[in-house]
Amino acid sequence: xxxxxxxxxxxxxxxxxxxxxxxxxxxxxxxxxxxxxxxxxxxxxxxxxxxxxxxxxxxxxxxxxxxxxxxxxxxxxxxxxxxxxxxxxxxxxxxxxxxxxxxxxxxxxxxxxxxxxxxxxxxxxxxxxxxxxxxxxxxxxxxxxxxxxxxxxxxxxxxxxxxxxxxxxxxxxxxxxxxxxxxxxxxxxxxxxxxxxxxxxxxxxxxxxxxxxxxxxxxxxxxxxxxxxxxxxxxxxxxxxxxxxxxxxxxxxxxxxxxxxxxxxxxxxxxxxxxxxxxx
Numbered sequence: 001x002x003x004x005x006x007x008x009x010x011x012x013x014x015x016x017x018x019x020x021x022x023x024x025x026x027x028x029x030x031x032x033x034x035x036x037x038x039x040x041x042x043x044x045x046x047x048x049x050x051x052x053x054x055x056x057x058x059x060x061x062x063x064x065x066x067x068x069x070x071x072x073x074x075x076x077x078x079x080x081x082x083x084x085x086x087x088x089x090x091x092x093x094x095x096x097x098x099x100x101x102x103x104x105x106x107x108x109x110x111x112x113x114x115x116x117x118x119x120x121x122x123x124x125x126x127x128x129x130x131x132x133x134x135x136x137x138x139x140x141x142x143x144x145x146x147x148x149x150x151x152x153x154x155x156x157x158x159x160x161x162x163x164x165x166x167x168x169x170x171x172x173x174x175x176x177x178x179x180x181x182x183x184x185x186x187x188x189x190x191x192x193x194x195x196x197x198x199x200x201x202x203x204x205x206x207x208x209x210x211x212x213x214x215x216x217x218x219x220x221x222x223x224x225x226x227x228x229x230x231x232x233x234x235x236x237x238x239x240x241x242x243x244x245x246x247x248x249x250x251x252x253x254x255x256x257x258x259x260x261x262x263x264x265x266x267x268x269x270x271x272x273x274x275x276x277x278x279x280x
Contacts, residue, residue, distance in 0.1 A: 002017070002019070003017070003018045003019070003070065003258075004016065004017055004018070005017075005018050005021070005256040005257060005258050005269070006256065006257040006258075006259070007254075007255075007256055008255040008256065008257055009252055009254060009255040010254070016256060018070055018073065018074070018258070019073065020077065020114075021074060021077070021256070021269070022074045022077040022078050022223065022271070023077040023080065023081070023115070023118060026253060026254045026271050027077065027078070027081055028078065028081055028200070028220070028221040029081035029122065029200055030199075030200075031122065033199050033200075035194070035199075036190055036193060036194050036198060036199055036200070036201050037199065037200055037201070037220045037221065038190060038201045038202075038203060038213060038218050038219050038220050038221075039078060039081075039082075039200075039201070039202055039203065039219075039220060039221040039222070039223070040202075040203035040210055040213070040219060040221070040222045040223070041074075041075055041078050041202075041203075041204075041222070041223040041224075041225075042210075042222070042223075042224055042225070042239045043062075043066055043067075043071055043075075043225040043227065044066070044224070044225070044226060044227070044238070044239060045063075045066060045226070045227055045229045045230060045231040046226055046227070046228060046229060046230055047230045047231060047232065048238045048239065049063070049066075049231040049232075049233060049236045049237070049238065050062070050066075050207070050236075050237050050238060050239060051063070051236065051237040052231060052233040052235065052236045052237075053233075053235040053236070054235070055235060056235055058235075059094065059099065060235070060236065060237045061099055061100070062100070063231060065227075065229060065231075065263060065265075066227050066229070066231075066263075067263065068227070068261040068262045068263045068265070068267065069261070069262040070258055070261050070262060070267070071225045071227075071261070071267065071269075073111075074223070074225070074269060075103075076106060076107070076112060076115060077115065078202060078223060079103070079106060079115075079128075079202060079204075080106060080115040080116075080118055080119055081200055081202070082128045082200050082201065082202035083124055083125075083128050083129065083198050083199060083200050083201075084128055084129045084130070084131060084193055084198040084200070084201045084202070085104065085128050085129070085130050085131065085201075085202050085203075085204050086131045086133060086155075086189070086201060086202070086203050086204065086205055086209065087104070087130065087131070087132055087133070087204050087205050088132065088133045088134060088205045088206065088208075088209055089132060089133070089134030089135075089136060089137070089138065089139035090139075090206065091204070091205065091206070092132060092139035092140060092141070092142065093138075093139050093140070095142055096139075096140045096142065102142065102144060103204055104130060104142060104144055104145060104150070105127050105144060105148055105150070106127075126148070127148045127149075127150045128150070128202070129150060129151035129152070129153065129196075129198065130145065130150055130151070130152045130153070131152075131153045131154075131155050131176070131189070131193065132152065132153070132154050132155065133155045133156070133184040133189070133205065133209060134154065134155070134156055134184075135156060135157060135160060135181075135182040135183045135184070136160075136161075136164075136182075137154070137156055137160055137161060137164035137165065137167075137168065138164070152173055153173070153174050153175075153176055153193075153196075154168050154173050154174070154175045154176065155175075155176045155178045155184045155189050155192070156175060156176075156177065156178070156179070156182065156184060157177065157178070157179030157180060157181045157182040157183050157184060157185070158177055158179065158180055158181070158182075159180075159181050159182040160177075160182045176189070176192045178192055183212075184209075184212065185212065185216060186212045186213045186214075186215065186216030186217075186218040187216040187217075187218055189218075190213075190216075190218045203219070206237065206241070207237060207238060207239055207240050207241035207242075208241045208242065210239060210240055210241075211240050211241055211242030211243075211245070212242070214240075214245055214248050214274070215242065215243075215245060217247065217248075217274075217276045219274045220273070220274055221271065221272070221273060221274065222250070222271070222272050222274060223269070223270070223271045223272075224239075224268075224270045224271075224272070225267060225268065225269050225270075226267060226268040226270070227261070227263075227265050227266075227267045228265050228266040228267060228268075229265055246277075247276050247277050248274060248275070248276060248277075249274075249275045249276070249277065250272040250273070250274060250275075251272060251273040251274075251275055252270065252271075252272055253271045253272060253273055254269075254270065254271045255268060255269070255270045256268070256269045256270075
């Protein structure tokens with residue numbers, strides 16, 4: 001994608017090409033890391049909407065007006081750096097109902113050949129492993145996982161239904177117990193994945209899982225894209241869902257401005273390092 005962005009931070013008089021922006025200079029991959037790096041990425045409107053639903057009973061969906069080719073390319077560059085993805089049962093259900101697109105693998109098209117080549121050069125497999133976090137354990141497996149021979153782990157809590165745990169185990173899936181209740185906790189989950197030697201863990205779950213990771217001080221990098229729109233809506237989802245957080249300080253690493261995207265809206269692309277105050 002031949003397109004330049006205005007670099008706002010660190011300040012520079014030079015424009016930066018969008019393609020490979022997050023794969024190299026502002027990526028999160030580190031070949032020599034000994035501890036897992038956990039990264040997340042969110043796209044929102046300026047009033048903080050990541051998804052909107054027509055009423056309180058309907059599931060929230062990503063508005064088409066928010067999406068752009070530019071943002072999706074940067075999402076894929078971040079995805080390409082992962083050896084493990086974390087999603088949740090709600091996404092798997094929405095994927096099966098075709099309410100959301102499949103982001104469990106990089107697309108198999110010419111536009112992504114460079115991302116597959118980059119993974120090969122780093123010694124990464126073509127497709128990352130997947131962790132599905134779920135307290136209910138009620139979700140379908142997507143056929144693409146078996147098609148691409150991806151490793152799949154299921155994460156749940158100690159109080160999850162024992163019969164459902166056994167059902168998944170009988171089907172050949174490893175179930176990780178990573179919480180004291182039925183819910184998944186951040187630190188136990190990342191500790192379990194570290195034991196499996198996963199080093200680059202990409203969060204493609206929603207607001208609750210983001211809160212879980214931040215509350216347990218497990219998130220290291222976050223990338224935020226802001227489409228220059230005000231969407232409103234009475235029923236919506238935003239980036240974070242949970243109690244007030246006091247321990248996180250975000251350190252700005254980069255900020256870029258795209259004057260007019262493919263969807264005719266301007267947008268900001270920003271990246272941050274997560275720093276935690278251990279005294280809180």
